[in-house]
Amino acid sequence: MTNSVRSLLIFLCVFFSLKSYSDNGYDLWLKYQKIENKALLNTYKNTLNSISFTGNTATLNAAKEEIVRGLSGLLNHEYTISKAVASTNALIIATKEHIDSQFTEQLKNDFTQLKKNGFIIKSITKKNRKYTIITSNDELGVLYGVFNFLRLIQTHKSINDLHIVDAPTIDIRLLNHWDNLDRTVERGYAGESIWNWHKLPDFIDQRYIDYARANASIGINGTVLTNVNSNALILTPQYMEKVTALANVFRPYGIKVYLTARFSAPIEIGGLSTADPLHKEVQQWWNDKAKEIYSQIPDFGGFLVKANSEGQPGPQNYGRNHVDGAKMLATAVAPYGGIVMWRAFVYSEHDTDDRAKQAYTEFVPFDGQFPDNVIIQVKNGAIDFQPREPFHPMFGAMPKTNVMMEFQITQEYLGFSTHLVFLPKLYQEVLSSDTYVKGKGTTVANVIDGSLHTKKITAMAGVANIGSDFNWTGHPFAQANWYGFGRLAWNPHLSAKEIADEWLRSTFSNKDEFVEPMTDLLINSRETVVNYMTPLGLHHIMDTNHHYGPGPWVSNLSRPEWNPVYYHKADSLGIGFNRSTDGSNAVSQYSKELKTIYNNLESCPEELLLWFHHVPWNYKLKNGDTLWNNMALTYQKGVNEVAQMEATWKMMEPYVDNQRFQEVNMLLKIQLKEANWWKNACMLYFQQYANLPFPNGMEKPTKSLKYYQSLKFPFAPGIRPQWD
Numbered sequence: 001m002t003n004s005v006r007s008l009l010i011f012l013c014v015f016f017s018l019k020s021y022s023d024n025g026y027d028l029w030l031k032y033q034k035i036e037n038k039a040l041l042n043t044y045k046n047t048l049n050s051i052s053f054t055g056n057t058a059t060l061n062a063a064k065e066e067i068v069r070g071l072s073g074l075l076n077h078e079y080t081i082s083k084a085v086a087s088t089n090a091l092i093i094a095t096k097e098h099i100d101s102q103f104t105e106q107l108k109n110d111f112t113q114l115k116k117n118g119f120i121i122k123s124i125t126k127k128n129r130k131y132t133i134i135t136s137n138d139e140l141g142v143l144y145g146v147f148n149f150l151r152l153i154q155t156h157k158s159i160n161d162l163h164i165v166d167a168p169t170i171d172i173r174l175l176n177h178w179d180n181l182d183r184t185v186e187r188g189y190a191g192e193s194i195w196n197w198h199k200l201p202d203f204i205d206q207r208y209i210d211y212a213r214a215n216a217s218i219g220i221n222g223t224v225l226t227n228v229n230s231n232a233l234i235l236t237p238q239y240m241e242k243v244t245a246l247a248n249v250f251r252p253y254g255i256k257v258y259l260t261a262r263f264s265a266p267i268e269i270g271g272l273s274t275a276d277p278l279h280k281e282v283q284q285w286w287n288d289k290a291k292e293i294y295s296q297i298p299d300f301g302g303f304l305v306k307a308n309s310e311g312q313p314g315p316q317n318y319g320r321n322h323v324d325g326a327k328m329l330a331t332a333v334a335p336y337g338g339i340v341m342w343r344a345f346v347y348s349e350h351d352t353d354d355r356a357k358q359a360y361t362e363f364v365p366f367d368g369q370f371p372d373n374v375i376i377q378v379k380n381g382a383i384d385f386q387p388r389e390p391f392h393p394m395f396g397a398m399p400k401t402n403v404m405m406e407f408q409i410t411q412e413y414l415g416f417s418t419h420l421v422f423l424p425k426l427y428q429e430v431l432s433s434d435t436y437v438k439g440k441g442t443t444v445a446n447v448i449d450g451s452l453h454t455k456k457i458t459a460m461a462g463v464a465n466i467g468s469d470f471n472w473t474g475h476p477f478a479q480a481n482w483y484g485f486g487r488l489a490w491n492p493h494l495s496a497k498e499i500a501d502e503w504l505r506s507t508f509s510n511k512d513e514f515v516e517p518m519t520d521l522l523i524n525s526r527e528t529v530v531n532y533m534t535p536l537g538l539h540h541i542m543d544t545n546h547h548y549g550p551g552p553w554v555s556n557l558s559r560p561e562w563n564p565v566y567y568h569k570a571d572s573l574g575i576g577f578n579r580s581t582d583g584s585n586a587v588s589q590y591s592k593e594l595k596t597i598y599n600n601l602e603s604c605p606e607e608l609l610l611w612f613h614h615v616p617w618n619y620k621l622k623n624g625d626t627l628w629n630n631m632a633l634t635y636q637k638g639v640n641e642v643a644q645m646e647a648t649w650k651m652m653e654p655y656v657d658n659q660r661f662q663e664v665n666m667l668l669k670i671q672l673k674e675a676n677w678w679k680n681a682c683m684l685y686f687q688q689y690a691n692l693p694f695p696n697g698m699e700k701p702t703k704s705l706k707y708y709q710s711l712k713f714p715f716a717p718g719i720r721p722q723w724d
């Protein structure tokens with residue numbers, strides 16, 4: 001054997017042995033690992049002797065490829081696909097019109113219930129022969145059915161007696177990428193943008209296809225490719241060619257492409273002297289632009305617009321309002337079935353009113369005036385994606401307007417990509433909040449899914465946490481937030497626990513010794529981050545611009561409502577923002593039942609106390625201890641919980657591949673360090689006002705407040721580019 005052959009063999013051995021022990025996370029929750037449990041494997045194999053598949057369109061081919069890929073991985077068995085239905089134990093996949101007529105009767109009732117893009121998965125026995133059928137009225141429903149079926153097997157569910165009829169509850173389920181054309185990602189912590197604009201349209205990265213598969217597997221059906229702080233260049237022919245290439249990749253997976261529309265584009269790329277929405281020439285420019293876009297992308301979804309917010313141009317630059325602006329764009333895309341998502345994330349440095357009230361004040365009076373193809377995109381809370389906020393009072397307040405939810409999946413305020421936080425718990429808390437708009441039991445989810453007030457369009461968006469890192473999201477567990485967002489957009493009534501269970505099983509292991517403790521860990525992780533960052537209703541006390549770490553002392557920014565001191569209002573008497581009727585009166589934007597609950601110090605939920613009230617340091621909370629002591633001990637609890645997470649994770653080593661085990665281990669250490677940083681910096685700072693000792697049970701900081709205040713992070717990731 002020559003030396004080079006020997007080296008090659010050694011290399012191959014090392015490579016494959018490493019490969020079998022490590023997992024870089026690229027496959028997300030679509031791992032399709034061989035089922036090790038022999039008995040289970042045989043049960044599946046027996047039920048799935050053969051596959052009958054009918055159809056040959058792009059979407060059906062995607063479904064076909066996925067079922068073959070999934071089953072051959074999971075069952076370690078090569079399937080040949082044919083149209084013919086084998087005599088027994090066959091898996092039959094086809095749209096309704098191609099389902100063998102012998103099954104029509106047994107599917108009749110299910111089909112009458114089936115909604116758009118929904119699917120039926122049913123076990124049928126006929127003359128002692130067993131079949132499993134995946135079908136739908138439409139092709140996309142078949143693809144969703146296939147992914148659902150594969151999930152059942154990935155999570156080791158029984159497939160013997162299936163009867164599932166499921167469909168998306170919300171029409172438009174989309175990711176918002178805050179990706180810039182130079183491939184930086186605003187608030188992105190997982191590498192650069194996956195859109196390689198430079199190489200597009202000719203180079204199609206495999207990632208684009210896997211992105212589409214991953215999204216389709218959880219029911220996401222739209223993607224806004226570009227940042228809300230937008231660049232008009234994306235609408236030029238040079239870039240539209242690239243967008244078209246992406247749209248072509250995503251189409252088979254039922255994913256529509258949307259773009260952010262910069263309001264001043266007619267000036268910047270159109271050569272006009274104004275972008276006034278009532279100006280005929282401007283309207284014509286947008287109509288022509290829409291025509292041009294739709295000639296290349298016939299199923300283009302539409303525009304997302306951030307107007308007159310944080311320096312972005314908008315109709316108010318011309319003395320017009322949100323309705324004027326939205327109408328102009330809506331008119332341009334309406335002939336092609338497009339929509340406009342108009343964001344309600346507005347607040348002004350010229351408005352001295354509480355920032356939390358401004359969006360409601362500005363938008364609610366326009367209820368009923370927006371065209372049918374406009375939907376108002378509202379963040380889950382009235383300030384800005386904080387670890388905990390009460391739900392935004394606009395939910396339920398605009399019965400005659402389409403209103404959609406915007407969640408943030410990327411962890412701008414929740415520890416970037418180094419903290420383990422399971423966000424579906426946060427999403428579920430918001431979605432299940434009672435608005436009391438039509439009496440008790442009318443939740444935010446009922447507003448979003450259109451069941452409370454009938455809506456023309458329903459939608460839910462999540463600001464993506466995806467980047468070019470191997471594992472897409474930086475932290476291996478941040479994948480769960482992408483997954484969970486998609487699942488909740490499909491069905492906002494799902495429980496976070498169910499989602500955690502599914503994700504853990506598909507992504508890591510089905511062993512109960514792993515799934516049970518890790519489900520608890522995920523579910524509790526959300527409260528943990530609140531505990532060590534912003535307990536008891538505190539909010540917006542992070543450091544400036546990059547938003548990394550604590551900065552409750554910041555008070556020197558040009559706009560008052562950018563300063564943390566504006567939000568916590570700590571003084572010698574107490575702490576918290578008085579939003580009660582004798583304060584900013586933000587409570588009055590909620591329905592009367594909630595207003596009463598929030599307005600009253602005794603009935604206000606303690607986890608929102610400092611959001612709604614300025615509370616004396618010595619005020620006794622329900623456990624009989626003072627606010628100050630509770631605050632200190634809650635910070636400490638958060639820190640202790642992270643230490644506990646670390647200990648739990650250590651015990652998971654037998655169930656996890658080496659690479660991800662080590663990665664999470666290191667990340668939890670960072671999280672613990674940073675949880676302590678939050679606790680120490682905040683407690684030292686607030687102590688100056690409370691003038692009280694740290695209670696027993698709180699570990700004393702070893703560094704000074706000055707030290708924490710001196711920390712600077714000029715190159716923290718995700719920083720937004722210079723505001724214009």
Ligand code: BDP
Nearest residue numbers: 186187228229306345384720
């Ligand atoms: C804030 C982010 C900023 C975004 C803004 C938005 O800090 O980068 O541009 O929200 O949603 O959370 O428009």
